[in-house]
Amino acid sequence: MTKLIERFFDDQQTMQKSLLANTEYQLEKAIQQRSEATLMVSGGSTPKPLYQSLSNTNVAWNKVTVAMVDERWVAEDSEASNERFIRLNLLRNRARNSRLVKMKLPKEQATLAEEVVNRQYQAIKAPYDVTILGMGNDGHTASLFPDAQGIEEALTSKERLCSAINAKASDVTGEFTERMTLTLNAISNSRLIKLLITGQDKLNTYKKAIAGQDIFEMPIRAVLQQSQTPVIVYWAP
Numbered sequence: 001m002t003k004l005i006e007r008f009f010d011d012q013q014t015m016q017k018s019l020l021a022n023t024e025y026q027l028e029k030a031i032q033q034r035s036e037a038t039l040m041v042s043g044g045s046t047p048k049p050l051y052q053s054l055s056n057t058n059v060a061w062n063k064v065t066v067a068m069v070d071e072r073w074v075a076e077d078s079e080a081s082n083e084r085f086i087r088l089n090l091l092r093n094r095a096r097n098s099r100l101v102k103m104k105l106p107k108e109q110a111t112l113a114e115e116v117v118n119r120q121y122q123a124i125k126a127p128y129d130v131t132i133l134g135m136g137n138d139g140h141t142a143s144l145f146p147d148a149q150g151i152e153e154a155l156t157s158k159e160r161l162c163s164a165i166n167a168k169a170s171d172v173t174g175e176f177t178e179r180m181t182l183t184l185n186a187i188s189n190s191r192l193i194k195l196l197i198t199g200q201d202k203l204n205t206y207k208k209a210i211a212g213q214d215i216f217e218m219p220i221r222a223v224l225q226q227s228q229t230p231v232i233v234y235w236a237p
């Protein structure tokens with residue numbers, strides 16, 4: 001069982017403040033100790049305020065590699081693109097000098113890009129310093145969706161860092177079922193994982209996740225159950 005640290009707050013503002021301070025500290029510590037830092041970033045609405053505030057901090061951003069945790073297989077200028085979201089919210093202000101490792105390549109299908117994306121991710125220094133994750137009420141994290149095509153390999157491969165995923169269409173995926181995602185193997189190879197969730201529904205989902213075992217039913221369980229890396233769960237109503 002991994003070290004699960006639950007940091008539950010009274011409101012989102014206090015949560016974001018603490019999250020910002022801790023993330024900034026982790027990046028600065030990494031730069032001090034190893035002259036560089038790696039920040040793995042998810043899409044989703046919950047980390048948006050964190051990214052916006054982080055972009056204004058005094059971290060030595062030219063020493064930071066930012067890499068995508070997951071991506072929808074859409075054009076880079078699409079509103080559904082996580083890369084676009086990261087460029088608009090994080091890679092600006094002082095953080096505009098950081099290096100971005102993207103997942104979306106000009107290939108028609110995610111599966112056709114898997115090999116090259118894996119090679120590019122192999123060049124990122126690991127363990128990653130901070131990995132930011134979200135969670136959906138279907139139990140997905142990153143783009144590790146229950147019942148998706150490719151999920152078994154993404155949760156069990158010991159070599160792969162990134163996997164192409166074809167999710168079952170649902171309210172959560174919308175029309176964006178074709179994805180690229182970090183594998184569990186890559187996510188676990190972090191110094192610290194931060195899971196960001198808000199609202200009562202997500203709290204209920206989280207409680208259901210920690211109460212059960214089946215990682216294919218709720219892929220977030222695989223992150224909560226791994227024993228390699230501490231996970232800090234940030235929650236606010």
Ligand SMILES: O=C(O)[C@H](O)[C@@H](O)[C@H](O)[C@H](O)COP(=O)(O)O
Pocket residue numbers: 042043044045046047069070071072082133134135136140141142143
């Ligand atoms: O591309 C994405 O959408 C994400 O990387 C995904 O895994 C997200 O983190 C969760 O769906 C939670 O999203 P919210 O923070 O918007 O609830």
